[in-house]
Amino acid sequence: MGKITIAIDGYSSTGKSTLAKRLASALNYVYVDTGAMYRAVTLFALNHNYVGATEDIPSLIAALPNIQLKFVPNKTLGLSEMHLNGLNVEKEIRTMKVSEQVSKVAAIPEVRTKLVEMQQKMGDEKGIVMDGRDIGTVVFPNAELKIFMTASPETRATRRYKELLDRGEAVSFEEVLENVQKRDFIDSTRETSPLRKADDAIEFDNSDMGIEEQFERMHNFAQRVI
Numbered sequence: 001m002g003k004i005t006i007a008i009d010g011y012s013s014t015g016k017s018t019l020a021k022r023l024a025s026a027l028n029y030v031y032v033d034t035g036a037m038y039r040a041v042t043l044f045a046l047n048h049n050y051v052g053a054t055e056d057i058p059s060l061i062a063a064l065p066n067i068q069l070k071f072v073p074n075k076t077l078g079l080s081e082m083h084l085n086g087l088n089v090e091k092e093i094r095t096m097k098v099s100e101q102v103s104k105v106a107a108i109p110e111v112r113t114k115l116v117e118m119q120q121k122m123g124d125e126k127g128i129v130m131d132g133r134d135i136g137t138v139v140f141p142n143a144e145l146k147i148f149m150t151a152s153p154e155t156r157a158t159r160r161y162k163e164l165l166d167r168g169e170a171v172s173f174e175e176v177l178e179n180v181q182k183r184d185f186i187d188s189t190r191e192t193s194p195l196r197k198a199d200d201a202i203e204f205d206n207s208d209m210g211i212e213e214q215f216e217r218m219h220n221f222a223q224r225v226i
C-alpha cells in the first residue's frame with residue numbers, strides 16, 4: 001500500500017500529540033494537531049470577549065470568516081507552530097485560560113464545520129497523521145489506521161501538570177485534574193461529533209507505558225497496514 005491516513009483520537013492529555021508527532025516523523029508523514037486549531041479559535045474568542053467573563057456566541061459565529069489559521073513550520077525547532085491571523089500564538093493557546101474555554105467553543109457546530117473542512121483539505125493527499133477527538137469518526141471515517149488512546153485521569157493530569165509547570169505556569173495539580181475531567185465530560189457529551197471510539201479503532205491504554213514502548217507499538221500498528 002502507498003501512503004495512508006492515520007487518525008489518532010482520545011481523551012485529553014493521553015499523550016496523543018507526542019506520539020503522533022513522532023510517528024509522522026518516522027514515516028515521513030505530515031502531522032496535524034487539530035486541538036491547536038480549536039485552541040486558536042478559542043483564543044480569538046477570548047480576545048474579542050465572545051467567551052470568558054462575558055459571552056456572545058452569535059458574534060463569534062458571525063466572526064468565523066475573519067479567523068485565519070495556519071500551521072507555520074519552525075525550521076529551528078523542527079515543528080509547526082499555530083498562527084492566528086498572521087500572529088504566532090503557539091505558546092498562548094496552551095495556557096489554562098484557553099484550556100478552560102476550549103471545550104465550550106469546540107461544541108459549537110459552526111466552529112466544527114469550519115475546522116473539519118480545513119482538516120479534510122489538509123489530508124487530501126494522505127500521508128498524514130492527525131490527532132484530535134473526531135478524526136476517526138468524522139474527519140476521516142475511511143482512515144486506514146485509527147487509534148483511540150486512553151489513560152487514567154490521574155495519569156493524564158500528572159502529565160499535563162508537569163507540562164504546564166515546565167512552561168512556567170503557576171497551576172495546582174487539582175486545578176489541572178479538574179480541567180482534564182471537565183473537558184472529557186463536555187467533549188464526550190456534546191451533541192455535534194462527540195468524542196467516542198470509532199468501531200474500527202484500536203484502543204490503546206498507555207497508563208503504565210513509557211514513551212519508547214508506546215512508540216514501538218504504534219509504529220507496529222502502522223507497519224502492519226502500510
Ligand code: C5P
Pocket residue numbers: 012013034035036038039102103104106107131132133134135183184187
Ligand atoms: O488536543 P487538545 O487537548 O489540545 O484539544 C483541546 C480541545 O479541543 C479538546 O478538549 C476538545 O474540546 C477540542 N477538540 C475537539 N476536536 C478535535 C480536537 C480538539 O473538539 N478534533
